[in-house]
Amino acid sequence: MDSRLRFPWMVVPVALAIGACAAPTPYEYPAGEQPQAIIDLQAETPASVLGAVDLQLGGMAPRPGSADALLRGNVNVGDEARPLRYQANFTFAPGDVLSKIGSDAAEAPQGLGHQRIDQRMTLRSPPLAGAPVAIGLSTALERRWTTTGFAQTQRERAELRWSSSLAQLDLHWSDTASALGTATALDCNVRGTLRVPVAGDERSGRHSLSLIGNDCTVRAANSRYGSLAAQNWGLAYAWERASQASRIRVSRITPFWGDALDGAGNDSSYEFGVSHTIDSGPWKAEARVTLRQTPGWQDHDADGRTATGSQAFWTSDTALTRRLRHVDVSAIWISGADPLWFTPERGNRREHFGLEVDFSNWARGLLPELTPSMAMRWDWSQSRTREDVSSLDNRLAVNMAVHW
Numbered sequence: 377m378d379s380r381l382r383f384p385w386m387v388v389p390v391a392l393a394i395g396a397c398a399a400p401t402p403y404e405y406p407a408g409e410q411p412q413a414i415i416d417l418q419a420e421t422p423a424s425v426l427g428a429v430d431l432q433l434g435g436m437a438p439r440p441g442s443a444d445a446l447l448r449g450n451v452n453v454g455d456e457a458r459p460l461r462y463q464a465n466f467t468f469a470p471g472d473v474l475s476k477i478g479s480d481a482a483e484a485p486q487g488l489g490h491q492r493i494d495q496r497m498t499l500r501s502p503p504l505a506g507a508p509v510a511i512g513l514s515t516a517l518e519r520r521w522t523t524t525g526f527a528q529t530q531r532e533r534a535e536l537r538w539s540s541s542l543a544q545l546d547l548h549w550s551d552t553a554s555a556l557g558t559a560t561a562l563d564c565n566v567r568g569t570l571r572v573p574v575a576g577d578e579r580s581g582r583h584s585l586s587l588i589g590n591d592c593t594v595r596a597a598n599s600r601y602g603s604l605a606a607q608n609w610g611l612a613y614a615w616e617r618a619s620q621a622s623r624i625r626v627s628r629i630t631p632f633w634g635d636a637l638d639g640a641g642n643d644s645s646y647e648f649g650v651s652h653t654i655d656s657g658p659w660k661a662e663a664r665v666t667l668r669q670t671p672g673w674q675d676h677d678a679d680g681r682t683a684t685g686s687q688a689f690w691t692s693d694t695a696l697t698r699r700l701r702h703v704d705v706s707a708i709w710i711s712g713a714d715p716l717w718f719t720p721e722r723g724n725r726r727e728h729f730g731l732e733v734d735f736s737n738w739a740r741g742l743l744p745e746l747t748p749s750m751a752m753r754w755d756w757s758q759s760r761t762r763e764d765v766s767s768l769d770n771r772l773a774v775n776m777a778v779h780w
Contacts, residue, residue, distance in 0.1 A: 448468070449466050459501070463496045464493070469490045494517075496512065511535070545568075547566075547568040556592060559691070560629070561595040564590040564592035580617075581616060583614070592607070601631070621652070629645045648668075651665075658699050660699070662694065665690065693713070695709075702737050702741070707729075730756075732752070732753040734749075748777065749777045752775075755773075
């Protein structure tokens with residue numbers, strides 16, 4: 377989908393004008409921050425139609441060696457109870473031109489400035505079958521000025537949600553695709569779920585039926601099938617209790633091969649999976665078994681393959697986690713893993729065993745303000761290609777990170 381969302385940009389100057397008419401009060405900065413303020417403004421005024429308009433604008437004088445925002449602000453129009461709500465945040469910060477002034481840095485400064493604008497608009501309809509329909513539109517725009525040029529990135533997202541006692545609908549679109557999962561090489565821009573409660577309660581367990589639809593592209597960097605469009609449809613039945621959850625799912629993947637595969641048409645692949653999760657506090661266990669059916673791909677020339685008949689195979693994965701006071705110990709076993717199982721490149725199947733010890737809880741007790749993460753992981757895997765060529769891989773990794 378190449379269409380771009382369009383936002384009411386005129387709302388920003390209107391909100392600024394309304395806020396400027398109100399009496400300003402001192403802008404409250406986070407504790408411990410003492411900027412050299414050049415702008416301190418906070419204003420709020422009521423509006424009978426849209427609701428309260430809240431404006432905050434702050435700025436500080438540029439200082440050598442500082443990368444703090446020179447200008448920042450936010451605008452809020454309306455609240456959760458209103459049919460229309462608009463939110464915007466703006467930040468402008470200097471590049472490393474100021475931060476390297478007077479320093480002994482060997483490299484010349486390159487960044488001139490950085491600007492970010494986040495906007496979100498939410499529309500709510502009157503109640504429909506007991507609940508309103510909510511439509512959300514959001515965008516994030518970043519611009520960077522450097523000594524060598526100008527760069528801009530933009531992210532957009534649209535959502536449609538409706539939740540009542542009858543059903544829950546969740547449909548969203550994003551211009552940045554997200555992975556469908558690690559087991560299948562699909563990235564999806566459009567994802568939707570319609571969930572209908574069937575029966576049950578918190579004590580006996582809640583049963584639900586879900587219809588799932590995704591519009592995706594194939595993720596394969598080193599394959600001619602990468603970036604091809606594909607649709608994924610599924611039907612799932614779930615039974616959930618406080619500490620257990622079971623799920624049965626049937627799904628179909630239909631790639632649109634185009635010129636990438638001669639004679640294939642739009643042959644679909646199917647998947648039937650059963651999963652169960654138990655979470656008792658100190659122990660957590662997950663198990664999943666899947667039966668996959670794909671077209672029986674056969675080479676018909678040097679450049680393509682054709683589909684004749686069908687083939688079926690099993691995959692499974694299990695995970696067990698033990699939570700201790702200071703560490704978490706996890707073990708996983710995956711058999712028959714093949715993210716491209718629905719393409720003619722199916723066959724590079726993998727057996728994988730992993731063991732991880734996570735020391736993050738212990739590290740956070742020592743350095744709570746830095747929220748550190750620390751883990752040690754060992755992985756063993758064996759891959760087997762279509763030509764029955766196998767390879768082994770052993771890997772030991774230590775991961776440490778500190779956030780501030």
